[in-house]
Amino acid sequence: YLDTDDLDGDGIPDTLDLDDDGDGIPDATEGGADSDGDGRPDYLGVCGDDRVSVIDLASGWEECDDGNAVDGDGCSASCRVEADVPDSDGDGIPDTVECSPPGNPAQPATCEDSDGDGTPDFEDEDDDGDGVDTADESPDGDSDPTDDDTDGDGTPNYLDEDDDGDGIDTADEIAASDATGADDPDGDGLVNWLDTDSDGDGIDDGDEAGDGNDNGIPDYLEDLDEPLETGRLILQGGRGVGCAVGTPGQGGPSGALLLLMLGFGLGIRRYRRN
Numbered sequence: 001y002l003d004t005d006d007l008d009g010d011g012i013p014d015t016l017d018l019d020d021d022g023d024g025i026p027d028a029t030e031g032g033a034d035s036d037g038d039g040r041p042d043y044l045g046v047c048g049d050d051r052v053s054v055i056d057l058a059s060g061w062e063e064c065d066d067g068n069a070v071d072g073d074g075c076s077a078s079c080r081v082e083a084d085v086p087d088s089d090g091d092g093i094p095d096t097v098e099c100s101p102p103g104n105p106a107q108p109a110t111c112e113d114s115d116g117d118g119t120p121d122f123e124d125e126d127d128d129g130d131g132v133d134t135a136d137e138s139p140d141g142d143s144d145p146t147d148d149d150t151d152g153d154g155t156p157n158y159l160d161e162d163d164d165g166d167g168i169d170t171a172d173e174i175a176a177s178d179a180t181g182a183d184d185p186d187g188d189g190l191v192n193w194l195d196t197d198s199d200g201d202g203i204d205d206g207d208e209a210g211d212g213n214d215n216g217i218p219d220y221l222e223d224l225d226e227p228l229e230t231g232r233l234i235l236q237g238g239r240g241v242g243c244a245v246g247t248p249g250q251g252g253p254s255g256a257l258l259l260l261m262l263g264f265g266l267g268i269r270r271y272r273r274n
Contacts, residue, residue, distance in 0.1 A: 167206030
C-alpha cells in the first residue's frame with residue numbers, strides 16, 4: 001500500500017513529509033496540538049499556528065468564520081492575514097502569496113516584479129505601477145485586491161495595466177483625471193479608470209481617446225455631442241463663405257426674408273431690361 005496523500009502539494013506523500021501542510025513548521029514541532037480547538041491538529045490547519053498557507057486556505061482545512069473570537073484562533077477577522085504573517089509593503093497581500101518563501105517548491109528564482117520598477121511585488125506598494133496602490137485596488141470593498149478583476153480578463157486589477165479594459169492604460173486615465181480635476185464626469189459612481197464610458201455619452205472611451213477639439217481634454221472626458229439650441233437655423237449662402245448660424249429675430253435673416261429679397265432683386269433686373 002502506498003499513501004499518495006500530499007496535503008501541501010510538494011510532491012512528497014504526507015507519510016514521508018516532515019511538514020505535511022507546508023507552513024514552515026515541522027510536524028514534530030506542531031505535534032498533535034490543536035491551538036484553535038477546531039478538531040484538527042495544527043499541522044493540518046493554518047489558523048492557530050500564526051502562519052498563513054495558501055494551500056491550507058484553499059483546501060478548506062480551516063473555515064475563515066469558524067465561530068472563534070478574533071485572535072482566539074490566531075486569525076484576523078477575514079482569516080486572510082494573520083497577526084504574525086509578514087506583509088512587507090502593507091498592501092493587504094501576505095508576502096507568502098506575492099512571493100513564496102525560500103524552500104517552497106513554488107519559490108521562483110526571483111520574486112515577481114510586475115511593473116519592472118526594480119522593486120519586487122512583495123515590497124512594492126503599487127505592484128502594477130498604474131498609480132493606484134495595490135491596497136486600494138479592491139473596488140468590491142472587501143480589502144482583498146486579489147479577487148477584483150473589473151474587465152474580467154483573468155488579471156486582477158492590482159496587476160492589470162488597464163483595469164477596465166477600455167484600451168486606455170489606467171495610469172493615463174488617472175493622469176487625465178488629475179489634469180482636468182474630474183475623475184467621474186458622468187456621476188455614475190465609477191472613477192474613470194474603472195468606467196468604460198467615462199463621460200456617459202454612449203461612446204466607449206477607447207473609441208474617443210483623442211482630443212478632437214485640441215482643448216487639452218481627452219474626448220472621453222467631455223460630451224461633444226450636445227445638439228444646437230432649439231430654433232437655431234443653418235443657412236447656406238449668407239454673408240461670407242460657407243454656413244451661417246442664426247436665430248430668427250436675433251441678428252440673422254429668416255429663410256422667408258431671403259426669398260423675398262431674392263425675388264425683389266430679380267424684379268428690379270427685369271424692370272431695367274425693359
